[in-house]
Amino acid sequence: MRKSFIISIYLFATATAVSAQDFRLADSLLQTGDYALAAVEYERCHYCAGSRDVSLAALRQKAQCYKHLQRYDLAASTFERCAATYADHIQIALCHYLSGHYSRVVETAQSAGLVFDTASIDMLLLHTLALNEMQCYDSASAVAFRLAGLCDSAAASRIRAVVSALYSRTPRLKSEATARWLSFLPGLGHLYAGYPLEAVTALLLNAAALGFGVWQVLDRCYITAYIGGAGTLSATYPGVMKSASLHVRKTNLRRASSFNSCFRRQLIDNLQPALNRQEP
Structure with a gap:
C-alpha cells in the first residue's frame, strides 16, 4: 500500500x-x-x-x-x-509462453490472426510450442505445417520433413481413467503408470489392512477389526486410486516434456535462418 x-x-x-x-x-x-x-x-x-x-x-x-x-x-x-500492432501480440504470446500459460498463447495467436489477417514465423512457432505443451499434437502439427509454408522453398521442405518425422513418434500418453479402474486391484494402476515399486507398496499396504481386519474378525475382536482393519482400508484403498492417477500424470508429463524438448530444439534449429531474417 x-x-x-x-x-x-x-x-x-x-x-x-x-x-x-x-x-x-x-x-x-x-x-x-x-x-x-x-x-x-x-x-x-x-x-x-x-x-x-x-x-x-x-x-x-x-x-x-x-x-x-x-x-x-x-x-x-x-x-x-x-497492443496496437501484430508485433505487440507476438510479445504477449511470448510472455504467456514463458509464464507457462499455454492456453493464453493459443488464444493470443488465434485472435491476432483474425484481427490483423496475417501470420508470422514467430507467432506460429509459439502457437505450435504451446499446443505441444498442452499435448494437442494434431492441432500443433497443422500449425507447424502452416509455419513451414512461410519459409522459402528449401527451408519449407526441410521443416516439413522434420515436423513429419517428429509427429510420427508423439509420446504414448496413458489414461488416468484406466489407472483408476485398474486400481480396484491395488497396485495394478501404479504398475500401468510405470511405477512397480509403488505398485508393490500399494498392494502390500492394502493386503495388510485387509488381512489384519479379517484376522481380528476371526478372533472376535470386532472393534479392533473395524478401527484397525476397515478404518485403515477405507483410507488406503481410495488413496491408491488417487495416487495411481497422479502417477499417470507424472508419466505423461515426463514423456511429453521429453518430446517437447526434442521438438523445440530441432524445430528452432531449422528455423533459425528464417528467424534471423525477420524484422526485430
Missing part, C-alpha cells in the same frame, strides 16, 4: 507532458539494470505522454523491464495495454 501511495504521488507530482526524448532517465535506469525503477519511470512517461505514440512506446519499454525481471505475467499485461 505504501509503495503504491508513493508511486501515485510521484506520478501526479510530475504530470507534465513528455515526449520520446524525455525517456532519458528511464533509458539510463534500464541500461544500468535498475529494471524496477525503470518500469516506474516508464509508467510516468506513459501517464504524462503528450501523444499516443509516446504513450505506447513507454508501455512497451515498461514491459521490457518486466521481461528483464522475469515477471512475465506483468510483462504480458503491460503489452496488452499497448
